[in-house]
Amino acid sequence: MSRFTGPRLKAMRALGVELPGLSRKSIADRPHPPGQHGNRLRKKSGFGLQLQEKQKLRLNYGLSERQMRRMMSDAKRAQGSAGDKLAELLECRLDNAVFRAGFAPTIPAARQLVNHSHCLVNGRAVNIPSYRLRIGDVIALREKSRKHPVVQESFGEPALTRPEWLSCDEAARTATVAHLPALSDIPFPIEMQLVVEYYAQRL
The missing domain is CATH 3.10.290.10 (RNA-binding S4 domain)
Known part of the structure; x- marks a missing residue:
């Protein structure tokens, strides 16, 4: 999957979070997901939650899926927590x-x-x-x-x-x-463990 080039505000509304690296616009005026049925509450599966957290990182930092996989592989090979190392690698770009x-x-x-x-x-x-x-x-x-x-x-x-x-x-x-930056330096809420779990079965 290539780098995201679509409507940025729409992507943030779909994820339900403001990504300062992607856009300076705010979703405060329309916090619900885009689409005709955006106001409907949707319960996400475990996979859906993992995918959502991964997409937050990929979209905010502007990475392709291949770049994310390579960075996750580097984080897993490093000493210490893979999630903390991934945060460090992303922030140090x-x-x-x-x-x-x-x-x-x-x-x-x-x-x-x-x-x-x-x-x-x-x-x-x-x-x-x-x-x-x-x-x-x-x-x-x-x-x-x-x-x-x-x-x-x-x-x-x-x-x-x-x-x-x-x-x-x-x-x-x-x-x-x-x-070196830490996980707490990422400027938006993120469940890094879910990202690690997402890639655990894909690397």
Whole structure:
């Protein structure tokens, strides 16, 4: 399955949760699922609950199913809890860090900045959105890119409060990875154990 490119607000309404990485819009005005029968209460099966939690991660971080499976495999091979490691791997993606630092209004916008070589990591241009950050890495934008209206507006009013694992210098317009993120740093409610259980039978 490829990366999601459909209506973002509709996807969030279907999942019943706001995904700040996917869109800055809110589902508060229409919190029920989309469709003619959206107001009807539907009881989900165990599989349905697992799928819903997995879709939250996949849509918020803009990953294809293949990318999710590969990341889950890496998380299972690592020491410690697979759920905690998966959260760390997702948050440490460069496109997500550019978004969380406030350089872009959403993760798709951040991915575009990275793809077009606007982003620097430790002074070197990196155009791979899935680039995995490490402690001490410094994220910045090229000098010309900092003057872009979208970047200036987003940095002045970031979509989310900047996380503790990113140390941001607003004057220099840089963000440094102070420490590795944890499960609690994911900016929306998620039952990570259900995601682990979903992939337990598929890897």
